[in-house]
Amino acid sequence: MSKTTIRDVAKRAGVGVGTVSRVLNNSPSVSEATRQKVQTAIASLNFIPSQAARRLSQGKTMAIGVVVPFFTNPSVVRRLQGVVSVLSVSEYDLILFDIEKVDRRDMALRSIPQRNLADGLLLVSLTPSDMDVEQFALADIPTVLVDAYHPALNRVLVDNAAGGYQATKHLIDLGHRQIGYISDYLNDPFNSPVRDRFTGYKRALAEAGIDFRPEYHRQGEHGRFQAQQMTHDLLALPDPPTAIFAYSDTQAIGVIEALRELSLSVPDDLSVIGFDNIEAAEYLRITTIRQALFDSGVKGAELLLSIMAAPPQTPQEILLPTELVTRRTTIQHNNAF
Amino acid sequence: MSKTTIRDVAKRAGVGVGTVSRVLNNSPSVSEATRQKVQTAIASLNFIPSQAARRLSQGKTMAIGVVVPFFTNPSVVRRLQGVVSVLSVSEYDLILFDIEKVDRRDMALRSIPQRNLADGLLLVSLTPSDMDVEQFALADIPTVLVDAYHPALNRVLVDNAAGGYQATKHLIDLGHRQIGYISDYLNDPFNSPVRDRFTGYKRALAEAGIDFRPEYHRQGEHGRFQAQQMTHDLLALPDPPTAIFAYSDTQAIGVIEALRELSLSVPDDLSVIGFDNIEAAEYLRITTIRQALFDSGVKGAELLLSIMAAPPQTPQEILLPTELVTRRTTIQHNNAF
DNA sequence: GGATCAAATGGAACCGGTTCCATTTAGCGA
């Protein structure tokens, strides 16, 4: 029942509303004696200033909207944790939006800036369309992309092409020449990393003089079970790969489970490399490409805060490196020398 | 630059502000012709109603505050995913608060209802103090606890004592009589599950006529590495346990890593059982106690929404069951029969 | 002692919606 207002406080303290407001905002131009009187009145009335009223009169929301797709995806969660670690110690509240369905994407992305309930927007692993970007500009809302790209927007990126190259190169260096790639759908317009890693994969193959074999590339919905199925498909090939590069660690886990089903040994029968270095990859000793997931969230949040403080002329870009982490799922291939 | 207001729209459409407001809120008492005029004006001015103003005049925030401790804890994340799955399709926004430090707990819990920026509050794995609860009542803010208990508040609970009993009973049934328990600090006032599971552990021992041996119980900060260390301590005992019950799967992973360091085999040399059934437990084939993590979040969010719609007279309680999931880290103990 | 100026304070106007009451308009029956 916090219906006490600033005017009640003013009356109780025997001062004007402006003075109470000044006390609330630590304005220096209030005498110590008055400040005390007001503080006493606030305490005795159990007064709680209305955030809504403050927001309306100041024209600021003191909130940041964070939009994530598939909140169940572990790498998205890890990035979000980085975002949260920064925002939870900032003066901004974090409003979380989860977009599970593609058809909700457009609606959500359009409605968030419109309702202007946030002073800034952070999109994680989500590529906005040109129309969305236009909306952001119209609403004049500072926006940062994490793990997604748009030329007009500030972004924190991971060098996915380099990562795809590193992964494939690692397998090639181990003597593998038949290397499968299991990934999400390449033609998803909102998922550019899947294409970038594929580019790196093909470049590594080309450099090593290995022809790209389309039948070695399988694509499907992202997920452990789908990857498991695709692995079975790959291994049913007349000339199956000796190593598999999985687009994500989650998918690498699916690959490994498929092999377990077939009583095949990893890495002796087949080498597997993942991507992301999520926690489970460490537990399962999966060789993978580490990308700074948590850090990308941190950097994204920091970038957003700095942009909100001082808007840059041109979109900023932060590029994070990838790194090979060698564990137990990849091994030298015993070529028929 | 969304400085167009409802008055601009009214002028443009040649109607009163009240009528525009009615159109915005789909009031039935507007003629179709007028509605069209207003819609046209809204579209041509690119008008965006201010959420802040609406909130102030309506006295509702249309937001729900969700507070989690240690957002990096996988079981907390899983619960949160359940919460998000419900709220993201509701008409409420989700404001996320993460409390990493204990000293921020009090401040956060007190300030959230105070700033009344949420119509409802959901605390995950976080026990509020009596003083906090008083604040909630004072602010008249509907509150639900998930995985935490307070007599005056609505809650969604897991039967931790039963789970602790099940875990210990399972080990006893396998022939183990020297059973260690690795846990968080028992005296943490805000962590009641740790005590409940301990109670179940002791009850199972007592029923089997096994004396509780204090040296078999180790407690420390929650975490994989801490559990790893405690395992080393336990195994350095003159008469070490043959099985270990870990308070959480995360800690069970630490136990297993310690054993790997000692070149001991799980489960042949030592049986290990965890708690929670997080995803990694499945990958690592860890025997554990399943609790409905995701579902607890779903139930909590649903309960909160229903309470906000119709406040119950007495605090509601939902109790979720636990279930033994047998995998590869526990095995029959070869007793000296 | 009086003039000057800075500090402290009061309070109306404002932020942009919603709501409710007063007023106008339309529809219908006699």
Next chain:
DNA sequence: TCGCTAAATGGAACCGGTTCCATTTGATCC
């Protein structure tokens, strides 16, 4: 055609803060 009621509409007041301008207070200096 008049009267009555219901539907549609206009707009002031309000939500509870902030801000800015006008005013009061008090100290300083000549």
